[in-house]
Amino acid sequence: MPESGLCPANNRNATSRPDSATFMSDVVEMATDQAPRLFGVVLEYGEQTDAQVYAWGMALDDFAYMTTVDGSAQFALEEPENALRYVPRRTNITPHLIWITPAASPEDE
Numbered sequence: 001m002p003e004s005g006l007c008p009a010n011n012r013n014a015t016s017r018p019d020s021a022t023f024m025s026d027v028v029e030m031a032t033d034q035a036p037r038l039f040g041v042v043l044e045y046g047e048q049t050d051a052q053v054y055a056w057g058m059a060l061d062d063f064a065y066m067t068t069v070d071g072s073a074q075f076a077l078e079e080p081e082n083a084l085r086y087v088p089r090r091t092n093i094t095p096h097l098i099w100i101t102p103a104a105s106p107e108d109e
Helices: 020-034 080-086
Strands: 037-045 050-059 064-068 074-077 093-100
Touching: 037 064, 037 080, 050 080, 064 080, 074 080, 080 093
Parallel strands: none
Antiparallel strands: 037 050, 037 093, 050 064, 064 074
């Protein structure tokens, strides 16, 4: 992937156009390469007694974004790990940052 973030199809000779399937394949590759990493903030209650997802976030190259599950709070973060600073601290509750691997798309199956 070029550093400019342009689709690989843009690097081809200007007089030749890729077929539709090739172009879409290049677009999917470009978007996949630039996709943010997804994370969650999970609250552990007690010592592995119960857990709840508190927030979802995405990490981009230069910053991260997080929103609580109920949408009541949103945060712009320098780093994903900073998300844990915004979780309410309570006795016997431990917050965890977890990285999410997206499910395969129907085309991948």
